Amino acid sequence: MTTTDTVVFDRVTKKYGDVRAVDEVSLTLRPGETVALLGPNGAGKSTTLDLLLGLKRPDSGTVTLLGTSPREAIVAGRVGAMLQSGGLMGEVTVAELVRFACGLHPRPHPVSEVLARAGLTAIAGRRADKLSGGQAQRVRFALATAGDSDLIVLDEPTTGMDVTARRAFWATMRDQADQGRTVLFATHYLEEADAIADRVLVLHRGRLLADGTATEIKASTGMRRVSFDLPGGTHDGTSVALDEAALRRLPAVTAVTVSPGGTVRMRSSDADATVHALYGLGVYPRNLEVAGLGLEQAFVALTETDDPTGTGARTGTEEAVPA
C-alpha cells in the first residue's frame, strides 16, 4: 500500500442493523485503471461507492483516496463523481449549472469544453430540471468532469441512454482513462464491463467475490459452455431418446437449456467428460461447440456458487442482467 494508490479499502465493513451491506472488503485501485464494479441488486455496490466517496462512514476498516480521506480528496478536486440519482437544480440552465461546477473546481476545464465533451452544447440553454433521462445523465457526467480530477466515479452512468449515446459516452470515458485517470464505474450492463474495463470487481452480499480482468473472471469459474444441435433438429425422430433429463444426467453438467429449435446449451465443469459421455449415448451432435463462459454467464455462475440456496442470487442476477 503506497500513497500513490488511487483507492485503498482496508477491511471495510458497513452494517445496516444486522445486515452487512459491505463485509470486510479490501481492494486497491491504481492510477490509469478502468474498473467495473459488478453485482446483483443489493450486493452492496451503491454502499461501496458511498463509502468510497465519504458519503457514508465505515463501521470498521479504512477508506483512503489518493493518500488522504475521501472528503479531503474531494475538496482538493481530485475526485469527480456521478451518482445514480443525483438530482439537478431547478430553475437554472444546463450551462449555468456546468459553469457553477467548473467554478467550484480548483483546476477547472473551460465550460465550453466540458459542455462539448458531454454532448450538451446543443441543449446548454435548456432548463436542467426539464431534461430527458439520458440528457440528465449527461449533465451529471459534465458535473463529474468539470475539472482535472485523478479519479472519476460513476454509478450506473449509462442508465437511460440510448445505444448511440452510450457508445459516445464510453468513447469519452476511455479518453479520460487514456489520460491517466482512474475510472471506476458500477454497472448492470455486463457487456459494458466486458468491453471497457481493464479490471472487474464482483460484489455479492457485501463481499468481494472476484477481482481480475474480465478474461480471468470468465476462466475463474472453471466452467465451459457446451452447445450443439440435436440430430434431426427436434426430439422427435431421433433414434436415441434424448431429453432434458438425460442431458442433465451427463457428468459435470450444471445447467441445461433446450431451445424450441433443438439447440442444446449446457454449462459444464468438465467439458471433456461431458462431451465424451454425450458420444457414449450414441448421439451424433451437430455443430458442437465448446467455449469459455461469457462474462454474464461467469457472473451468474459465481454468484450462484456463493449463494447456498441458489434462489436469492438468481432473482437478483436476472434483474441485474437486462436482455
Added chain:
Amino acid sequence: MNGLIRLEILRVLRNRKFQFFSVLYPSLLFLLIAGTADSTGPLDGTDGLTLPAYLMVSMASFGALTAVLMGNSERIAKERENGWVRQLRLTPLPGRGYVLAKTAAAAVGALPAIVLVFVVAAVVKDVRLDAWQWLALTAAIWAGSLVFAALGVAIGYAATGDAVRPITMIVYFGLSLLGGLWMPSTTFPGWLQDVAAWLPTHAYAALGRAIEQHHAPGVQDVTVLLAFFVLFTGGAAWLYRKDTLKA
C-alpha cells in the same frame, strides 16, 4: 460558494410563484385590510399608532417571514430527496455552503417584500416616518428574518419532500396568526395574548413597532428573538449533521 449564492439568487428571482407569495401578497393583504378600515385614528393598545402604520410593520414582517421560511424549508427538503444535496457533497463546496447560499438567496427575496409594503403604505395610506426610522425598520425586519430562515432550514432537514409543505404551512400560519401579524394580538382573549407574547413572530413585529414608536426595543422581545434564533440554529445544525451521517 459565491457561485452557488449567485445561482440560488437567480432561482429565487426566476420563480414567479415564490415572487407572488413573498413579494406581492403581503402588499395586497395590507391594502385589503388597511383599505377597508378607518385609518386615521390611533389603534387601541398600540401607543398611538394608526392602523396603517401598525399593519405596515405586520405585513413587512409577514412578507419577510414568507420569503425566508418557505424558500428554505421546501427547497431543502425537496433537494435532499432528489439527490442534489448529495451531488453537492461530491464537490469541494464546504458543507455549510449549501445552507448559507439558501439563506442568502432567501434574504435577497425578503428585501423587496419589505420595501414594497413600505412603499405601498407610504404612497397609498400616507404613512409618514423619519428617514432613520425607515432605514432602521428595514434593517430590523430584514435582520430579524434570519430567525425564521434558520427555522426554515431546520424544517427542511427534518421533513420529507411529501410532508414539508403541510408542516411549513402549519408553522407559517400558526406563527403569523398567533404572533399577531394578520390582526393585532390585542384582539385576542387574555390567555391567548399571554401565549402570543412568547412567540418569535410577536417579538419580531414588536421590534419594528418599537421603532415606529420611537422606543428602544423591549428587552423581552429581543430576548425571545435571540432565544429562538439560538434554538432554531442549533436545531438546524443538529438535523443537518444527522442527515449528513445518514445520507
